[in-house]
Amino acid sequence: MTSEIKSAYLAAEGLTEPLLDELDGVIAVHDRLILSSKPFIDAHWAQNIWRTPQIVHIDSINDAAKKLKAIQRNWCLYSYQLHRRAKLIEENLNTNQKKPIIFPSLLSPAPPGSFALLDENTLLASTECSSPFPNGEAHFVEDKEGPPNRAYLKLYESLTLAGTRPQPGEFCIDVGGSPGGWAWVIHQCGAEVLSIDRSPLSPSVANLQGVSFQKRDAFSLLPEDFEQEGKTVDWLFSDLICYPEKLYEWILKWVESGKCKNFICTLKFKGKPDRSIIDQFASIPNSKVQHLFHNKNELTWFKLSQPAGSGL
Ligand SMILES: C[S@@+](CC[C@H](N)C(=O)[O-])C[C@H]1O[C@@H](n2cnc3c(N)ncnc32)[C@H](O)[C@@H]1O
Known part of the structure; x- marks a missing residue:
């Protein structure tokens, strides 16, 4: 099954259904992560699209971090299972993606790739993602005084x-x-x-x-x-x-x-x-x-x- 994966899509919280309606070739749905056997499309309802997912076989947490770092520096984890192992890989990567953005800011020229743990020894990793934000989450430094609402x-x-x-x-x-x-x-x-x-x-x-x-x-x-x-x-x-x-x-x-x-x-x-x-x-x-x-x-x-x- 893993060899068939050609694209992956992360749905927004509570919005998996409209995203599934847009997609063909769905082979698995892991919480909000949808795997497809078809090349990526610009799905409107995706919070993040993993355009070039690849399978990475790993022997250990260190091996996972080493192999991901060899591909590129910045990574963002989407964890839907084996959370402890996934978290340890993330910690080993030592990437700091969690800082809220100050508005206005330019986007980073090196947006993060995305990865998930499919089983204990298999990662799915994509260097090219549609969103410049980790898992598509745009967290800003908030202003609690000026604006009258959160819009x-x-x-x-x-x-x-x-x-x-x-x-x-x-x-x-x-x-x-x-x-x-x-x-x-x-x-x-x-x-x-x-x-x-x-x-x-x-x-x-x-x-x-x-x-x-x-x-x-x-x-x-x-x-x-x-x-x-x-x-x-x-x-x-x-x-x-x-x-x-x-x-x-x-x-x-x-x-x-x-x-x-x-x-x-x-x-x-x-x-x-x-x-x-x-x-x-x-x-x-x-x-x-x-x-x-x-x-x-x-x-x-x-x-x-x-x-x-x-x-x-
Ligand atoms: C979600 S609120 C907008 C929030 C706003 N963007 C902000 O940042 O505070 C939607 C607004 O649309 C307005 N609205 C809906 N239909 C309208 C219409 N035909 N003409 C003018 N205002 C309308 C409502 O009165 C409501 O205030």
């Missing part, structure tokens, strides 16, 4: 993966912006932000310089609204709670207008996600749909004007 972590992760962020002098629209976690991040980046929601922003965000707010239905906001003001929209962010189909219809108007340079939008699902709307978003040229560590039953759609950073 800001989703934008921290998106912008870190994008390898770019709103710049001073740029203008951003943030639909579904209340209570203001995303607006707070955009303000931190030094850009101007217009937040739109039916509910108000938290006063601590509403009073920040460069943050403005309109209470209205986001879908009534159209690209031509900014023509008279002569404003360029550099970024359109959406964290709206709405049907993805409705968001798609509205976002297409913006994409087709050519009036906005960059898009980052959350697609939120109720229950089982619908594959066809995900495919529609993914087929918008130069865009990508992926599950973030800070997404729940959601995906994030990116369309960026610059070539994407190494994280996407």
Whole structure:
């Protein structure tokens, strides 16, 4: 069976089902780790994709560490069994992947490989993984004072993966912006932000310089609204709670207008996600749909004007 493994996928907590729906050739599921006999695909629901898994036979913990180090320096363990042995191999590797990221930061040029212990004497190891974060987990140094909620972590992760962020002098629209976690991040980046929601922003965000707010239905906001003001929209962010189909219809108007340079939008699902709307978003040229560590039953759609950073 081990010789058949061509790709492996790590699902997010509680989201193995939608990932399994995307995959062919599944030969085993070990907790959140799915092994497949088919070459990797860019599965939207994967938290991490092991693109080049190889079997490494080991005689001992030291032998395992030695063989992994001979392949490359940085490794991250996914442990689903034989936890003590796996942990000892990890300790022998002496890699320090656990440090939380300070936002903004550039991604490491040497992202970690991933390994798991398939049995006492067999490792599965992949040097090429889709996520630059260990096991796809983007842990940031948190700010417990500034942002009004934890939604800001989703934008921290998106912008870190994008390898770019709103710049001073740029203008951003943030639909579904209340209570203001995303607006707070955009303000931190030094850009101007217009937040739109039916509910108000938290006063601590509403009073920040460069943050403005309109209470209205986001879908009534159209690209031509900014023509008279002569404003360029550099970024359109959406964290709206709405049907993805409705968001798609509205976002297409913006994409087709050519009036906005960059898009980052959350697609939120109720229950089982619908594959066809995900495919529609993914087929918008130069865009990508992926599950973030800070997404729940959601995906994030990116369309960026610059070539994407190494994280996407
Ligand atoms: C998950 S919350 C957004 C959290 C926000 N991104 C933050 O960082 O604080 C989703 C928001 O979408 C807003 N919303 C949903 N449908 C809307 C619509 N049609 N127009 C404006 N706001 C809408 C809700 O009022 C809610 O505040």
